[in-house]
Amino acid sequence: MLKNYFKIAIAVLKRRKFFTFISLFGISFTLTILIVLTAFLDHLINPQYPDTKRGRSLYLNTTTRIHTKHQSYSNGPMSFYFLNKYVHSMKTPEKVAIASIFLPTNTYVNNKKMVIDMKYTNAEFWDVQEFEFLEGRPYTAQEIANRDHVAVITEETKREYFGEETAAGKYIEADNVKYRVTGVVKSVPITLLFSYGNMYVPYTLSKTEIGNTGIGGSYTAIILARSKADMSKIQEEYQQVIARVPLPDNEYDKLLSYVDPYLTSFTRTLFGKDESSGVGTFILIISIFALFFMLLPTLNLININISRIMERSSEIGVRKAFGASSRTLVYQFIIENIILTLIGGILGVVFSAIIIAIINNSQMLPHLYLTINFTVLAWALLACLVFGLFSGVYPAWRMSRLQVVTALKAQ
Numbered sequence: 291m292l293k294n295y296f297k298i299a300i301a302v303l304k305r306r307k308f309f310t311f312i313s314l315f316g317i318s319f320t321l322t323i324l325i326v327l328t329a330f331l332d333h334l335i336n337p338q339y340p341d342t343k344r345g346r347s348l349y350l351n352t353t354t355r356i357h358t359k360h361q362s363y364s365n366g367p368m369s370f371y372f373l374n375k376y377v378h379s380m381k382t383p384e385k386v387a388i389a390s391i392f393l394p395t396n397t398y399v400n401n402k403k404m405v406i407d408m409k410y411t412n413a414e415f416w417d418v419q420e421f422e423f424l425e426g427r428p429y430t431a432q433e434i435a436n437r438d439h440v441a442v443i444t445e446e447t448k449r450e451y452f453g454e455e456t457a458a459g460k461y462i463e464a465d466n467v468k469y470r471v472t473g474v475v476k477s478v479p480i481t482l483l484f485s486y487g488n489m490y491v492p493y494t495l496s497k498t499e500i501g502n503t504g505i506g507g508s509y510t511a512i513i514l515a516r517s518k519a520d521m522s523k524i525q526e527e528y529q530q531v532i533a534r535v536p537l538p539d540n541e542y543d544k545l546l547s548y549v550d551p552y553l554t555s556f557t558r559t560l561f562g563k564d565e566s567s568g569v570g571t572f573i574l575i576i577s578i579f580a581l582f583f584m585l586l587p588t589l590n591l592i593n594i595n596i597s598r599i600m601e602r603s604s605e606i607g608v609r610k611a612f613g614a615s616s617r618t619l620v621y622q623f624i625i626e627n628i629i630l631t632l633i634g635g636i637l638g639v640v641f642s643a644i645i646i647a648i649i650n651n652s653q654m655l656p657h658l659y660l661t662i663n664f665t666v667l668a669w670a671l672l673a674c675l676v677f678g679l680f681s682g683v684y685p686a687w688r689m690s691r692l693q694v695v696t697a698l699k700a701q
Contacts, residue, residue, distance in 0.1 A: 296629060298622070298626065299625070299626040299629045299630065300629075302598070302602075302626065303630065303633075306598060306601070309594055309597070309598055310630075312590075312594060313591055313594055313595075313630060313634070314630070314633060314634045314637060316587040316590055316591055316634075317587065317591065317630070317631055317634025317635065317637075317638065317674075317677065318634045318635075318637035318638040318641055319587070319638075319641075320583070320584060320587045320638070320677070321634065321635050321638030321639075321642075321670060321673060321674065321677070322638045322641040322642045322645065323583070324580065324583070324584075324638075324669075324670070324673055325638060325639065325642035325662065325666060325669075325670050326642055326645055326646060326649075326660070328666050328669045328670070329642070329646060329660040329661065329662055329666050330660060331576075332660075332661075332663065332665055332666055333481065333658070333659075333660055333661075334481060335552070335553050336665070338482060339420070339422070339476070339478070340419045340420045340421040340422070340475075340476075340478060340482075340485055341419060341420075341482055341484060341485050341512075341552075342420050343418065343420070343514060344551070344552050345518060346514065346515045346516075346517060346518050346520075346521065347418070347512050347513065347514050347515070347551075347552070348512075348513040348515065348521060348524055348525065348549040348550060348551065348555075349484065349510070349511070349512055349513070349549065349550055349551070349552055349555035350368070350373070350377065350510060350511040350512075350513065350528075350547070350548075350549045350550075350555070351367060351483075351484075351510045351555050351556075351559060352365055352366055352367060352368075352547075352558075352559050353365070353366070353368055353372075353505055353506070353545060353546065353547040354545070354546040354547065355505065355506075355537070355541075355542035355544070355545055355546075356542055356543070356544040356545075356546065357541060357542045357543055357544070358543055358544055359543070362541070362542075363542070364506065364542065365559075366506055367391060367506070367507060367508050367509055367510055368505060368506065368507050368509050368510070368511075369499060369502045369503070369504055369505060369506060369507030369508075369509060370388060370390075370410075370493055370496070370499045370502070370507060370509045371499070371502055371503045371504070371507070372504070372505050372507065372509075372535075373386070373388045373509055373511050374388065374412075376531050376532075376535060377511050377513065377528070377531070378412075380513075380524070380527050380528065380531060381527065382515070382520055382523045382524045382527050383513045383514060383515060383516075383520075383524055384514045384515060384516045385414045385417050385418050385513075385514045386412075386414060386418075386511055386512070386513050386514070387411070387412065387414050387415040387417070387418035387419060387511065387512040387513075387514070388411065388412045388414070388415065388493065388509055388510075388511050389409050389410065389411040389412070389415050389484070389487075389490075389509065389510060389511075389512075390409055390410040390411075390493070390496065390508045390509050390510075391409075391483070391508050391509075391510065392407035392408065392409045392486055392487045392488075393407065393408050393409075393508075394406075394407055394408075395407070395408040395464045395465050395489070396464070396465060397451070397462065397463055397464045397465075398463070399450065399451050404450060404451070406447055406464065406488035406489050407480075407486065407487050407488045407489070408464065408487060408488070408489045408490075408491060409486070409487030409489070409490050409491075410490075410491055410492065410493040410495065410496045410499075410509075411490050411491075411492070411493060412431075412434065412492075412493055413428075413429070413430060413431035413434055415490075415512075416428035416442075417514075418512050418514045419485055419512070421442075421475040421476065422475060422476040423473050423474065423475055424445055424474045424475065424476060425448075425456060425457060425458040425473055425474035426442075426457075426458030426459070426471065426472050426473030426474060427472055427473045428442055428472065428473055429441070429442065429472050429473075429491075429492060433472075433492065434492040434493065434494050435494070437492070437494045437495060438470070438492070439467060439468060439469045439470060439491075439495065440469060440470050440471075440472045440491070440492065441462060441464075441469035441470070441471055441472065441489055441490060441491045442471070442472060442473045442474070442475060442489070442490040442491075443457060443462060443471055443473075443474055443475075443488065443489050443490075444474070444475055444476070444477040444478070444487070444488050444489070445474055445475070445476055445477050446477045446488065446656070446657070447462075447488045447489055448471075448474045457471045457474050458471055458472065458473060458474060459471065462489070464489065467495075469489075469491060477656070477657045478657060479655055479656065479657040479658040479659075480655060480656070481655060481658060483510075484510060484512055493509075505535070505537075505545070513528075513549055521551075524549060525548070525549055525550075528547075528548070528549045529548075532545055532546075532547050546564070546565075548567075550567065553569070553572075554567050554568075554569055557569045557571070557572040560572070561575075580673075584673070584676075584677060584680075587677075588677065588680050588681045591677075591681035592680075592681050592684055592685060595623075595627060595681060595682060595685035596684075596685045596688060598685075599623060599685050599686075599688070599689045600689075606619060606689060616690035616691075617690075619686070619689060619690055620686040620687065620689070620690045623682060623685065623686035623689060624678075624679065624682045624683060624686050626682075627678050627681060627682030627685075627686075628674075628675065628678035628679070628682065630678070631674050631675075631677050631678030631681070631682075632674055632678070634674070635670060635671070635673075635674035635677075638670065639662065639667070639670060642662060642670075643662060646660045646661070646662065
């Protein structure tokens with residue numbers, strides 16, 4: 291039966307080439323955009339180099355301080371003092387990586403100004419993040435304690451500052467301070483905010499955090515659990531810790547802070563309110579966007595399908611006259627539409643691969659590499675099926691309502 295439906299669908303597509311072209315163009319264009327966006331979301335959400343331990347990592351990027359009576363609040367990253375005293379001292383985690391948000395810093399090469407993004411870290415940052423060292427090694431806890439002027443730079447920074455020469459052991463100057471390069475790592479795209487930087491230096495060299503014993507600052511943390519089973523224990527322990535943190539002034543009387551999985555750490559910041567993580571709001575926004583984006587091409591495809599079906603009214607009338615049921619005809623036209631959509635989906639995957647290759651090669655976002663993996667293909671297949679059903683059910687239902695005499699007269 292399916293084989294016959296497939297043959298009929300191919301014959302219909304060949305017979306009406308203009309309608310076929312319009313339909314396939316709309317389907318493949320829509321799916322191409324959805325697949326590229328899905329590949330970008332997949333890059334943002336799933337583990338990527340060097341943050342490959344997301345499966346057993348929890349992230350802390352903001353705290354919220356509230357004054358319940360004055361209705362005022364402050365939200366932002368934490369101080370190194372706060373993270374070191376209250377988070378690093380927790381008993382359940384295996385390791386706690388602490389790093390600042392990246393800060394633009396000036397350096398000069400052959401009298402030419404170069405802006406690099408500097409990140410301050412503790413020693414465990416290099417254990418939690420799996421950087422690939424192309425030269426040398428990370429700086430050690432002892433070098434951090436000694437306040438040695440040492441640095442790890444990315445291959446991009448090395449290429450722009452040292453050219454093709456070896457950088458490990460040499461000195462790089464930033465903001466009029468010389469740092470000895472201990473290692474060179476593979477570069478990271480800016481989309482990985484917890485990992486990204488052009489140059490990494492010990493937190494003890496930071497001038498902005500000197501004497502800061504408050505809660506707010508410019509640091510974030512990645513908390514590595516010994517196993518996935520420990521993640522909920524870490525979240526519980528952190529809430530116990532937060533309940534004991536004193537608020538040092540009268541400006542705020544309530545502190546909210548959570549350690550979350552990677553995606554939730556961002557949705558809570560962007561869409562969360564009080565104890566809500568914001569994940570539901572994020573999924574709702576993505577779903578509404580995808581629905582509206584698919585709505586217009588779906589309506590166009592419905593109109594095209596209605597025109598295509600009505601042109602086949604004589605075929606419908608004859609088949610009904612010989613006993614074909616409305617249900618059989620509905621199934622046939624829905625399957626024909628799904629076949630058409632799957633062909634458009636295959637074209638969409640091909641176009642998506644071309645566009646993703648162009649994006650990767652253009653380096654619109656340096657070191658960003660999108661891929662079409664099984665997850666992306668699974669979402670693309672689901673989109674094809676939904677697209678095919680939405681655009682095929684109504685025309686098929688309308689066709690099934692045709693009376694035999696009306697169908698034959700129409701021709």
